[in-house]
Amino acid sequence: xxxxxxxxxxxxxxxxxxxxxxxxxxxxxxxxxxxxxxxxxxxxxxxxxxxxxxxxxxxxxxxxxxxxxxxxxxxxxxxxxxxxxxxxxxxxxxxxxxxxxxxxxxxxxxxxxxxxxxxxxxxxxxxxxxxxxxxxxxxxxxxxxxxxxxxxxxxxxxxxx
Amino acid sequence: xxxxxxxxxxxxxxxxxxxxxxxxxxxxxxxxxxxxxxxxxxxxxxxxxxxxxxxxxxxxxxxxxxxxxxxxxxxxxxxxxxxxxxxxxxxxxxxxxxxxxxxxxxxxxxxxxxxxxxxxxxxxxxxxxxxxxxxxxxxxxxxxxxxxxxxxxxxxxxxxxxxxxxxxxxxxxxxxxxxxxxxxxxxxxxxxxxxxxxxxxxxxxxxxxxxxxxxxxxxxxxxxxxxxxxxxxxxxxxxxxxxxxxxxxxxxxxxxxxxxxxxxxxxxxxxxxxxxxxxxxxxxxxxxxxxxxxxxxxxxxxxxxxxxxxxxxxxxxxxxxxxxxxxxxxxxxxxxxxxxxxxxxxxxxxxxxxxxxxxxxxxxxxxxxxxxxxxxxxxxxxxxxxxxxxxxxxxxxxxxxxxxxxxxxxxxxxxxxxxxxxxxxxxxxxxxxxxxxxxxxxxxxxxxxxxxxxxxxxxxxxxxxxxxxxxxxxxxxxxxxxxxxxxxxxxxxxxxxxxxxxxxxxxxxxxxxxxxxxxxxxxxxxxxxxxxxxxxxxxxxxxxxxxxxxxxxxxxxxxxxxxxxxxxxxxxxxxxxxxxxxxxxxxxxxxxxxxxxxxxxxxxxxxxxxxxxxx
Numbered sequence: 001x002x003x004x005x006x007x008x009x010x011x012x013x014x015x016x017x018x019x020x021x022x023x024x025x026x027x028x029x030x031x032x033x034x035x036x037x038x039x040x041x042x043x044x045x046x047x048x049x050x051x052x053x054x055x056x057x058x059x060x061x062x063x064x065x066x067x068x069x070x071x072x073x074x075x076x077x078x079x080x081x082x083x084x085x086x087x088x089x090x091x092x093x094x095x096x097x098x099x100x101x102x103x104x105x106x107x108x109x110x111x112x113x114x115x116x117x118x119x120x121x122x123x124x125x126x127x128x129x130x131x132x133x134x135x136x137x138x139x140x141x142x143x144x145x146x147x148x149x150x151x152x153x154x155x156x157x158x159x160x161x
Numbered sequence: 162x163x164x165x166x167x168x169x170x171x172x173x174x175x176x177x178x179x180x181x182x183x184x185x186x187x188x189x190x191x192x193x194x195x196x197x198x199x200x201x202x203x204x205x206x207x208x209x210x211x212x213x214x215x216x217x218x219x220x221x222x223x224x225x226x227x228x229x230x231x232x233x234x235x236x237x238x239x240x241x242x243x244x245x246x247x248x249x250x251x252x253x254x255x256x257x258x259x260x261x262x263x264x265x266x267x268x269x270x271x272x273x274x275x276x277x278x279x280x281x282x283x284x285x286x287x288x289x290x291x292x293x294x295x296x297x298x299x300x301x302x303x304x305x306x307x308x309x310x311x312x313x314x315x316x317x318x319x320x321x322x323x324x325x326x327x328x329x330x331x332x333x334x335x336x337x338x339x340x341x342x343x344x345x346x347x348x349x350x351x352x353x354x355x356x357x358x359x360x361x362x363x364x365x366x367x368x369x370x371x372x373x374x375x376x377x378x379x380x381x382x383x384x385x386x387x388x389x390x391x392x393x394x395x396x397x398x399x400x401x402x403x404x405x406x407x408x409x410x411x412x413x414x415x416x417x418x419x420x421x422x423x424x425x426x427x428x429x430x431x432x433x434x435x436x437x438x439x440x441x442x443x444x445x446x447x448x449x450x451x452x453x454x455x456x457x458x459x460x461x462x463x464x465x466x467x468x469x470x471x472x473x474x475x476x477x478x479x480x481x482x483x484x485x486x487x488x489x490x491x492x493x494x495x496x497x498x499x500x501x502x503x504x505x506x507x508x509x510x511x512x513x514x515x516x517x518x519x520x521x522x523x524x525x526x527x528x529x530x531x532x533x534x535x536x537x538x539x540x541x542x543x544x545x546x547x548x549x550x551x552x553x554x555x556x557x558x559x560x561x562x563x564x565x566x567x568x569x570x571x572x573x574x575x576x577x578x579x580x581x582x583x584x585x586x587x588x589x590x591x592x593x594x595x596x597x598x599x600x601x602x603x604x605x606x607x608x609x610x611x612x613x614x615x616x617x618x619x620x621x622x623x624x625x626x627x628x629x630x631x632x633x634x635x636x637x638x639x640x641x642x643x644x645x646x647x648x649x650x651x652x653x654x655x656x657x658x659x660x661x662x663x664x665x666x667x668x669x670x671x672x673x674x675x676x677x678x679x680x681x682x683x684x685x686x687x688x689x690x691x692x693x694x695x696x697x698x699x700x701x702x703x704x705x706x707x708x709x710x711x712x713x714x715x716x717x718x719x720x721x722x723x724x725x726x727x728x729x730x731x732x733x734x735x736x737x738x739x740x741x742x743x744x745x746x747x748x749x750x751x752x753x754x755x756x757x758x759x760x761x762x763x764x765x766x767x768x769x770x771x772x773x774x775x776x
Contacts, residue, residue, distance in 0.1 A: 013399075013461035015454035016257075017385075020230040023368065024378065030229050031264060031368025033317075043340065046450030046465040046484030125230070127389060127459035 002077040002136040005113070005120055007050050011130035014041055014048035021125035025116055034104070036113040037122045037131075050131055052122070053100040053113035055079055061112070064095030077136065078115040086110055162372035163225035163690030164188065165266045169289055171282060173356050174215060174274030178282070178289040183268050188225075189692055190775065192699075195251045196666035196706040198222035198240040198269060202249070203709060205271075208716035212242045212348070213330075213355040215275035221262065221321070221361065222270075224668025225690040228263030228369040228456075229377070232385045233670035235260040235456025237344075242717070244348030244355070245332045245524065245579050246598040246622040249713045252335065252349045253626075253665060254321075255455030255463075256342030261319035264365030276357035281309065281322075284363045294359040301325060301517045301567075302337045309362045322360035323350045324519030329569035330354065331577035333524035333600075337516055341486025342455065342463075345521040347599060347621050377688035384673075384681045385459050391676035393636065398462040398672065399452055403490035404434030406603075406631075413635060413644060414738025415608030416494065417601065419501045419553050420530040421594045421727075424605045424735040428503025432493050436505055443469050448505055450484045460672060464488060466509050474510040474560050481513060488512050491625070494603030495526025496563075500533060501553035511563040518567030524579055527600035529562055531580040531592055540587050546572045591728045597622035597719065606730055606747075608740035609634050611642070611650040614750045617724045618654065620710040626671060628657030638675055645739065647746035651753035659703035666706060705774040708758075708766050712776070721764035724751060 019035035027034045037052035059079045062070040069085035070092060072078075081101075086109040092101045093110060101112040113120075115133075123133040134141065166183045184201075191197040198220040210216045219241040226234040237259025243250030262270070265286050272282075279294040297305045302324040309320055319339060327334035327350035334350030335343040344350075371377045388394040397405045410416045411429035418426040430436060437449040446467070454461035466487025468475050475481040488496075488508055492515070496508045515522040529551075535541040536551035543550070549572060551558050565573025575583055580600055584593040594601050599622025606613030611630030616623040625631070630653055634644035642653060660679060664671055667686055679696040686694040714723075725731075730745045755762060759770030766776075 013452055013454035013458075013463075015458050015461060016456055017230065017232075017459065020457065024230060024374070027368075028374065029368035029370050031366070033264065033366035034368065043485070044483035046453075046467065048451075048453065127232075127385065128461075 003118075003133050004055065004136040004139050005052060005115070005123060006132045006134045006139050008130050008142075009047060009049040011128045012039065012048040012050055013128055014039055015127065017125040017127060018050055018122035018131055021121040025121035026111070034111070036111055050122075051100070053079070054098065055113075055115070060095040060097065061092035061101050064091045066091060073114070073117075076115045076118045079112070080114040081110055081112055083107070083109050162370055163229070164268050165263070167267055169267050169270045169284070171270060171272045171289070171291070172274050173272060173276040173280065173291070173358060176276070176280075176291050178291065180287070185691075190702070191706060192225065192663065192666035192702050193268075194222045194224035194227070194236065194238045194666045194668060195240065195253065196662060196702065198238060199249060199251065199706065199710060199713070201269070201271060202240050202242075203713050206242060208242070208713050209718065210242060212244045212247055212352055215356070217242050217352060218271060218273045219349065219352050219356065220269060220271050223259050223263045223268055224666055225686060226668035228260040229371055229381070229668070229689055230457060231381045231669060231685050231689070232388055232459040233455065233457060233673050234668050235458065236668055236670055237262060238665065239336050239344040239349040241349055241352045243621060244334075244351035246347055247717060248347075248597050248621055248719060249710045250347035250349055250621050251665070252344035252346045254336070254338055254342050254344040255458065255670060256339035257456045258319045258321045258338035258342075258363065260456040261363045261365045263369055264367055265363050266365065266367045270361065272356060272358060275355065279357045279359050281360040281362060282358065283313070284361070284365075286365060286367055297359045298328060299325065302519050303340060303517050305360055306340060309360060313362070315364060318362050318364045320360055320362045322519070323353050324517060324567065325569065326518045326520035326567055326577070327351055327354035329577070331520050331566060331569055332579045332582065333521040335519050335521050337519045341516040343516065343519070343521075346523065346624065350519050371689040372691065373688045377685065380684040380688050384677060384685060387681055388459055388673060388676050393638070393675040394460045394672065395676075398460050398675075401434030401437075402452065402462045402464045404437060404464070404488060404493055406490045407433035407493060408435065409635065410604065413608055414735060414740035415605045415644070416498050417594070417603065417605040418498045420499065420527075420534040420592065421601070421605060421729055422534070423737060424608050424740055425738045426498040426501070426503075428501070429498065431503040432488075432497040432505050432508055437464070437466065437488065441469055443471055448509060449487060455670070458670065462489070462672060468509050468513070469506050472506040472510070474507060481510065485513055486516050491602050492522035492526070495523045496559060497526075498603070499526045499530035500559050502556045502559050503554075504556040507556035507560050511560055514563040514567050520566060520577075523602050524600045525563070525566060525576065527594055528576050528578075528580040528583060529559060531584055531594065532576060533558070534592055535584070535587050535589060540589065545575070594727055594729070595623055596726065597723050599623045604631055605735070605740070606726065606745040607735040607743045608738065609644045610647045610746060610750070611644070611653055613726055613730065613745035613747050614650055614654045614754060615657075617726055617747055617751065618658075618754060620707070620714055626661070628654045628661055629671065630654060630657055632657075632675065636675070639678065645743060647749050651750050651757055654754060655757050658707055659700050662703035662706040663699040666702070701774070705776065708770065708774055708776055711766060715765060724764055
């Protein structure tokens with residue numbers, strides 16, 4: 001069963017614990033600049049939005065890579081970058097419609113979310129459950145449930161019979 | 162580890178930026194941030210210097226946990242000789258700037274001298290340079306932030322800046338980072354302005370490593386769970402922010418009202434955290450948009466608010482319609498109860514202006530309260546105010562003064578003096594509700610006795626962040642003590658002061674201590690940096706820092722006579738509520754406090770105390 005990172009921006013407080021967990025897990029340092037998940041702060045609207053690779057089924061980054069450095073992990077569904085094969089040409093960063101594959105000057109390679117091999121550190125570190133790791137078939141489950149709870153409710157007092 | 166072992170020395174007079182190694186020996190004795198930077202200041206600055214002279218220095222300092230994944234590990238402190246007080250000043254702030262500075266590879270920035278013309282410091286990892294700020298001078302914090310981002314074409318830069326208040330010599334100007342987080346108190350922004358330093362802009366991509374990563378992650382994760390499971394840090398603060406306190410403190414009769422004439426405010430319910438959640442009658446939307454965390458913080462007490470577009474303050478002024486930093490408790494109290502104003506939207510607007518132009522809402526609101534009392538007595542007249550009616554409860558007076566003070570125009574120049582200078586100028590020094598020239602925060606010491614001793618002995622002037630005994634006296638953390646009793650408070654205050662000095666030096670936020678003891682903090686520090694940090698060692702370090710700050714103040718000319726409270730709190734009993742009939746019993750507590758500190762009867766640390774602490 002595949003699972004997906006499920007993001008609920010409404011719950012995000014902008015603490016960046018996800019970015020720290022990601023950089024620590026993947027690079028061994030605390031450094032948001034090397035995180036594969038990024039929190040965007042739309043300050044004027046008072047909204048914080050964590051954003052990362054959605055692991056497209058038909059992954060444009062993978063198809064665009066001229067050296068086949070991006071491969072599917074069939075256990076998790078993640079599209080993973082083989083660092084040894086990546087030549088840093090950046091074609092994948094052009095192909096990705098969402099901008100979630102990024103070139104890294106320090107290594108000369110690209111980095112993207114690989115779901116930490118099936119145990120995403122960002123989801124574990126998130127204090128508000130704005131990021132969760134759920135059944136890929138039911139990414140809308142919580143929202144569906146929330147709306148379900150509002151159907152067939154008792155009529156408010158004072159409503160005409 | 163935990164440190165980059167690198168300090169940036171910025172000589173504004175010479176226009177140079179020079180890296181130097183961090184004094185790691187001092188880091189062992191003073192931990193970091195507040196403690197370590199104060200050590201640098203004490204070694205390099207004559208305590209008698211005029212705070213606004215080029216010989217004063219201003220230090221931006223991180224702690225060993227700043228920029229790590231420790232919850233709340235994003236703090237930085239601004240250390241200098243304070244413009245408002247002339248005492249040692251240390252203001253700390255959250256947001257993202259402190260962590261970014263650390264990510265860029267710097268533990269501390271020491272700014273000295275004075276630039277010939279306005280400059281800003283631009284740091285990109287190990288590259289640091291002073292750039293001309295002529296186009297930024299005269300701009301607000303918000304404008305400067307936008308211009309710097311645009312100039313460098315980089316949205317990821319984090320900026321700490323002063324607004325016009327800091328440029329124009331408002332005595333309690335703050336340093337504002339990330340648009341609405343501030344090192345707000347004691348006039349640290351005024352010192353920055355006197356140096357012609359408009360802003361520090363940082364982009365850091367180097368990250369932070371710790372001594373023992375696996376052990377650190379284990380300790381940090383366990384500590385995060387403690388915060389999540391605690392009623393204050395897990396529920397109260399995320400939901401209501403520090404504003405959770407407004408109704409509580411009013412109930413116990415410790416909400417200073419109308420320049421401390423009263424201890425309860427009938428309008429408290431209208432300006433409380435609960436009220437911020439209520440839909441407004443005008444537009445059906447609540448004042449509060451969301452809560453926001455600082456870097457690394459799993460509590461998220463920060464408020465993001467939006468002002469009603471039809472409110473008189475912002476009607477037809479869309480520049481104030483966006484969401485931005487909203488009211489926290491101290492600001493809501495100072496702008497509201499201290500002035501008798503209960504218009505939540507007006508307070509939010511005044512708070513926006515404090516952030517926009519960079520001045521401390523506590524000192525500002527309290528000074529407006531003092532001016533209102535002088536106006537009420539007929540001492541300040543319409544002639545001085547330019548016709549503005551400074552009546553208690555006037556939202557219009559408050560918001561107009563916020564506009565004028567931010568720009569240092571008209572009567573705003575007087576308000577910008579702070580309450581001590583203002584009340585002295587008008588012949589009523591007793592009406593300044595301050596200690597060492599710094600205005601009280603939001604707790605009346607007749608209703609919370611320990612806070613009286615806290616204020617009187619605070620090294621940076623009246624302050625709630627030097628020993629927050631409210632925690633024990635009202636909230637029962639770590640154990641409940643009677644807020645109306647003065648017995649035992651000397652020991653309580655000393656213990657809180659020492660522990661707080663250690664927390665302030667670590668890179669963490671003081672609010673964690675609602676849930677954490679030093680037993681939760683020590684393992685995180687110990688895994689992050691060299692030093693075998695234990696509870697005992699942290700307490701001793703805190704005590705060392707406290708005594709070092711005290712010595713700076715004594716050398717600056719402060720004496721035991723300055724460890725006091727305004728006459729009102731010592732002689733005018735509270736009129737209402739549980740504290741009715743009480744004055745603050747400072748004279749009972751102070752001698753015991755001196756004794757516990759190992760100070761003589763004049764409040765001077767004895768030779769024995771100093772040698773015990775290695776000072």
